[in-house]
Amino acid sequence: MKEFKVTYFFDEEHYIRRFIYMESQEAAEQLIQSERERYISFTDSRGIYHELNTRNVRVTQISEYFRDQ
Structure with missing residues (x-):
């Protein structure tokens, strides 16, 4: 499994970051x-x-x- 960083931006100053494990970038x-x-x-x-409403995410x-390590 690979680890991916997902960043949800609401504007230039506000964001939330999440880490997920998936088999590939495509997944x-x-x-x-x-x-x-x-x-x-x-x-x-x-x-x-x-809890995040993805509707409000801009990028x-x-x-x-x-x-x-």
């Missing part, structure tokens, strides 16, 4: 596309629970993430 993109225009929920790496970025 990550399909997941994000399937979540358009709906509510999603997730817990971030700090243990903070988020979504997906990139493979490589953690420093």
